[in-house]
Every structure is written in C-alpha cells, then in structure tokens.
Amino acid sequence: MRRLETTLAVLMFLAPGCAGPGIPPGADPGTPPPPVANRPATTRASDQILSLERLRNAAYPLPEANGSLIQFTDGKFRGPVVLGSLEEIRFIILDRVGRGDLDGDGVEDAALLMVKDPTGDKPEYTLWAVINQGGAPDPRGVVLLGEKVQVGGMTIEALKIYVEVVRPGPQDIVGMPTRRITESYKLLGNRLERADTFR
Secondary structure, three states: OHHHHHHHHHHHHOOOOOOOOOOOOOOOOOOOOOOOOOOOOOOOHHHHOOOHHHHHOOEEEOHHHOOOEEEOEOOEEEEOOOOOOOOOEEEEEEEEEEEEOOOOOOOOEEEEEEEEOOOOOOOEEEEEEEEEEOOEEEEEEEEEEEOOOEEEEEEEEOOEEEEEEEEOOOOOOOOOOOEEEEEEEEEEOOEEEEEEOOO
16 A cells, blocks of 8 residues: 555646656656757858959959950969950959958958059059958959159058058159158049048
C-alpha cells in the first residue's frame, strides 16, 4: 500500500505544469522547437571599400577614346584607345588616392591621379573622381591638371577634392615650377569642375 502511495506521489509531481527542468509549463516534451528564422546575409565592410586594387583594375571612360571605357590592368594601359588607330598611348594610375564622400551619400569615394605618356617628355596629369557603388569603382568626372605641373597630396573634405600642385610662375625656368597652390574640385553630376584655388 505504501509503495502504491509513493508511485502516485511521483506521478503527481511529473503532471502537466511540472514537466521537468528546461521544459516550460504546459509544453509537450515531444513537440520540436520552432524553426529558427534565417537572417539575411550581411555584406562585410571590406567589400564596400574602393581598394587600390579595384581602382587599378577598373575601366575608365578616357577622353582620348571619346568617352569609351578602357580597361586597365594593374593600373596600366598601353595600346590604341580608338579601334583601328595605329597610335599607341600609355597611361598609368598612381598609387596616391584621396578618400572621402564626393556625392553626399555618406559612403567613402575616391580621387585618383592618372598620367598619360608617363615616360615621355610631357606627361599629362588628370584627376579622376570615382564614386563608390557598393565597392565597385564608378568613374564620374575627370579634369586635366596639365603637363608642366607637379602633383602632391590629395584629400577629400566637404564634398571637394583638394590637390596640392606646383605650377609654373611668371619668373620660373621651363621645367622648374615653383608656384605652390592648393586647388579644389567638385563633382557636379558627371563633371568635375574647379571649385576654388585655395583651401
């Protein structure tokens, strides 16, 4: 009789509402847990950066090619930019990159320098504004800085590109410019326009 009473006491302890540790009251221990909702895949921040490698291996709408996209490899292009042309042109992209927001979307864009005919007597420097499209370079604007110039550092502040240049002064010897100024440029749509001379 005592054994029967002990058995009934144990069954009452395991009745619904006291199903045991780890199981909420009223739950069926045999019911599988609800499915876990899959979170959408997140994009790594590094995938959104305009790395130097991506900038040096992008296609640029060169003015010499009437705006046609010319593919660069490792920051270099050599060959005719117009189909059927016998003239070979060389371009290189310098490692100097200015970084900051150019179009007001809060995403870091880039400014870079390209040199035409880098080993010739009159290398031409061009400044490019490159918009960040999810980590992919989107060249939007270009401006010719000139031949007889020396180009220093670049920064992007307040949606403007600031470039330190040395240009020929009125008393300078040819090939030895001494007039140091900081020029600024602003992207307006697909055009890169001169904004002001001094920061």
